[in-house]
Amino acid sequence: MLDPKLIRETPDLVRAAIAKKHLKVDLDSVLGADAAWRAHLQEVEHLRSVQKAANAAMATLPKGSPEFVAKLSEMKAVSSQIKEKDAGLKAAEEACREAMLTLPNLPHASVPEGATPEQNVVYSTHGDLVSVSPHAVAHWDIPGFARLYDFERGSKVTGAGFPFFIGDGARLVRSLINFFLDEDAKAGYREVSPPIFINAASATATGQLPDKEGQMYETTPDRLFAVPTAEVPLTNFFRDEILDEASLPVLRCAYTPCFRREAGSYGKDVRGLNRLHQFDKVELLKWVHPSRSYEELDALRNDVEGLLRKLEIPYRVLLMCGGDLGFAQSKKYDLEVWAGGQKRWLEVSSCSNFEAFQARRAQIRFRSKESGKTELVHTLNGSGLAVPRVLAAILENNLESDGRVRIPEALVPYFGKPHLSFAG
RNA sequence: GGAGAGGUGGCAGAGUGGUCGAAUGCGCCUGACUCGAAAUCAGGUGUGCCGCAAGGUACCGGGGGUUCGAAUCCCUCCCUCUCCGCCA
Numbered sequence: 371m372l373d374p375k376l377i378r379e380t381p382d383l384v385r386a387a388i389a390k391k392h393l394k395v396d397l398d399s400v401l402g403a404d405a406a407w408r409a410h411l412q413e414v415e416h417l418r419s420v421q422k423a424a425n426a427a428m429a430t431l432p433k434g435s436p437e438f439v440a441k442l443s444e445m446k447a448v449s450s451q452i453k454e455k456d457a458g459l460k461a462a463e464e465a466c467r468e469a470m471l472t473l474p475n476l477p478h479a480s481v482p483e484g485a486t487p488e489q490n491v492v493y494s495t496h497g498d499l500v501s502v503s504p505h506a507v508a509h510w511d512i513p514g515f516a517r518l519y520d521f522e523r524g525s526k527v528t529g530a531g532f533p534f535f536i537g538d539g540a541r542l543v544r545s546l547i548n549f550f551l552d553e554d555a556k557a558g559y560r561e562v563s564p565p566i567f568i569n570a571a572s573a574t575a576t577g578q579l580p581d582k583e584g585q586m587y588e589t590t591p592d593r594l595f596a597v598p599t600a601e602v603p604l605t606n607f608f609r610d611e612i613l614d615e616a617s618l619p620v621l622r623c624a625y626t627p628c629f630r631r632e633a634g635s636y637g638k639d640v641r642g643l644n645r646l647h648q649f650d651k652v653e654l655l656k657w658v659h660p661s662r663s664y665e666e667l668d669a670l671r672n673d674v675e676g677l678l679r680k681l682e683i684p685y686r687v688l689l690m691c692g693g694d695l696g697f698a699q700s701k702k703y704d705l706e707v708w709a710g711g712q713k714r715w716l717e718v719s720s721c722s723n724f725e726a727f728q729a730r731r732a733q734i735r736f737r738s739k740e741s742g743k744t745e746l747v748h749t750l751n752g753s754g755l756a757v758p759r760v761l762a763a764i765l766e767n768n769l770e771s772d773g774r775v776r777i778p779e780a781l782v783p784y785f786g787k788p789h790l791s792f793a794g
Numbered sequence: 795g796g797a798g799a800g801g802u803g804g805c806a807g808a809g810u811g812g813u814c815g816a817a818u819g820c821g822c823c824u825g826a827c828u829c830g831a832a833a834u835c836a837g838g839u840g841u842g843c844c845g846c847a848a849g850g851u852a853c854c855g856g857g858g859g860u861u862c863g864a865a866u867c868c869c870u871c872c873c874u875c876u877c878c879g880c881c882a
Contacts (some may be wrong), residue, residue, distance in 0.1 A: 411844055415851045422851090425863045429812040438862095445862035612841090744841080 371730045372473050374404065387476035390692035392485045400469040407466040410459040417452045421445060471580065475727035477692050478664070478701040484691025491691065493703065496675070497684025503710025503767040510642035511711070512765060513773055514792025519643065531632070531640070531647035538790045542764070542777075543650060545784035546757050547625050550652040550677060554754050557673045559623035559654055564603035566626050567594040572606040575732035577698040587629045596629035600653035601751045605728055608657060612744055613736040619658040619666055623754065626651065643758040644716060650757040656750040657734065660726065663748035664701070667723045671703050674719050674754045680780040683763050684708040686715065700725045703752075707759060711766035716759040721752030765790075 388395050431438040482491050518539030524532045573579040587596040628651050658666045678685045690702040702722040706715035726746040735744040768776040775790040
């Protein structure tokens with residue numbers, strides 16, 4: 371949610387910023403709903419002040435006195451009037467809130483112009499693409515792949531996109547999760563193991579609801595949602611709380627499985643491990659002072675890049691253009707690993723600054739020593755990292771002539787041996 | 795799942811229909827005293843929203859109701875605690 375004052379006072383600025391995201395938003399109807407709500411509010415509050423004054427007077431009058439009786443009948447009329455207008459006020463308030471929720475976050479000035487993913491800016495590229503994978507093939511074409519990554523049985527048991535990970539395949543998943551958590555902890559992120567179901571209020575605070583309902587798995591009859599990312603429970607950890615300014619920045623990391631319905635995906639994007647309905651991910655989250663959020667974004671991206679460097683995976687960083695920014699982000703970097711067999715880049719992390727957008731929805735604030743008032747924090751998050759695509763890149767890039775996969779040195783202590791074998 | 799108790803400000807804890815946004819204590823902030831501190835004394839100390847402002851208004855777990863008037867009465871939902879049952 372945006373600052374209502376900003377919308378009222380500088381609508382043209384908001385309009386221009388939204389245009390940079392190439393989104394169509396009816397700002398005028400938002401402004402209209404806001405004005406209607408304020409008019410209703412003033413009307414009702416005036417009536418209430420009349421009522422309050424009369425009630426204070428009645429409290430001192432003898433119960434049966436003529437003055438009391440006169441006030442009583444007078445206030446009966448006011449009371450029913452308030453009741454009537456209050457219904458209108460609630461409707462106007464709801465309409466206003468709904469309208470406000472349709473407004474996306476504004477992009478930062480440093481976000482490049484552009485409408486499509488092709489216009490994202492390649493911010494940096496790391497590693498050797500050519501010589502890194504002399505034997506690479508797409509991971510699903512590796513002989514024996516199906517023995518360790520069983521999609522058919524996954525389909526039988528649950529559905530497409532829910533594979534079994536078996537033997538060394540499962541072990542590599544676990545190694546990556548542990549490696550990520552340990553590295554993230556070293557970088558200062560405190561580990562959290564959150565609930566993997568969230569309620570509607572939490573999903574609304576982070577922006578999954580009301581629009582992206584169809585992307586989540588929902589349970590009945592409790593109306594809980596399987597987490598699409600640990601970002602949701604993690605961000606909501608401090609919902610409706612006022613933090614101590616001295617505690618900022620707060621850094622947290624969490625591993626969870628992530629569940630995404632991914633309605634409408636098809637083709638090469640979804641082959642093999644590229645896109646699953648359930649996958650493992652470690653998420654990084656920061657609650658920071660507003661004055662420092664862009665420095666913190668750079669630091670976050672650096673932390674994630676460090677993981678890829680240690681795993682010796684070639685990667686590149688994209689700076690997302692306005693049109694490819696998400697609804698809630700002010701600025702976003704995507705990190706993509708090179709999958710040498712598929713010869714394509716796979717997104718393994720998005721590092722985003724949400725500024726106060728999520729914090730306003732979630733009411734996460736701190737008390738400023740300087741002003742003495744409460745202010746909204748800025749929230750940032752990034753994957754550190756998504757497991758299956760990292761795993762795919764390792765399988766493809768590190769495939770050796772004997773059909774085994776070389777485990778990156780940093781991962782060997784976790785995996786327990788230097789090679790993964792598809793034989794067993 | 796069953797039975798009971800309870801949800802009030804940063805914390806503890808009063809308040810059971812009327813000038814209650816809410817006593818009191820603790821904590822915290824400011825000032826006085828002090829070389830400084832402690833102790834003591836005085837004052838202050840919740841969060842929003844509307845309004846240029848003056849000011850107004852809302853919030854006692856959430857929602858609804860009764861009433862001229864609700865922290866207080868009624869309904870409903872949620873949560874916490876204790877006991878029992880079940881269970882990884």
